[in-house]
Amino acid sequence: DAKTTQPTSMDCAEGRAANLPCNHSTISGNEYVYWYRQIHSQGPQYIIHGLKNNETNEMASLIITEDRKSSTLILPHATLRDTAVYYCIVRVEDGGGATNKLIFGTGTLLAVQP
C-alpha cells in the first residue's frame, strides 16, 4: 500500500471548518483513500473513504485531487468532540484475495479550540 504523509498536528477554532491534508504521491490506480480518527483512549472510528471522486457523508467530506496524489478531509463545523488523531490510509481494494489490512501511520492530532 502507498505511503501517506500528514502534518503532525493542527489547530482549529470551534465552529470553523477543519481541513486535514494528506499526501499520497505514490498512490496506484486501484488504491482507495481511507480516513479514520481515534479519540483519546478509544478505538479508531471509520470516517469516510474514496477512490477519485469527492465523497460526503454525515461526518465529513473527502476531496481528492485530480491527480490523486493528495486529499483533504473536511469537517465542516468542528466541535470540541472532534479533537482526535486523524489517520489517512491508502490501501488496495482489488478483491483479489489479499487479506484485508489497515496500515496505520502516526496521523494528525487535531485540536479544536473553544
Add this chain to the structure above:
Amino acid sequence: ETGVTQTPRHLVMGMTNKKSLKCEQHLGHNAMYWYKQSAKKPLELMFVYNFKEQTENNSVPSRFSPECPNSSHLFLHLHTLQPEDSALYLCASSERGLSGNTIYFGEGSWLTVV
C-alpha cells in the same frame, strides 16, 4: 456504539497469570481482527480471522493465543506476558477478511502487565 464490544475495558495482570480478552461483534460480519497499540506507536495488526479461519498471524509471540469459535466472537488468551506487552488491544470486524471491506473497531481493552 460501534457494534464491536470488547471486555474487559481494563485489565491488570501479573506476568505469571493467564487471562483472556473477549470481543463480540453485532454487525453480521465474517472477519475479525486483533490490533495492538503500544504507547506512542502506531496500531499494529496481530491476527486476522476470516469465517473462523486464521488467515494472518503477524509474527505474534506464542504467549498471545487467539481463538475464534464463530464469526461473532473472538478471544485473545494471554499467558506469561511481559511488562512490554502492556498496551491497548483493539478488536475489529469487517464483512469479509478480503481487501475491499471497511473495518470497524471496538473501544479496546487496556492491558497492564505488572
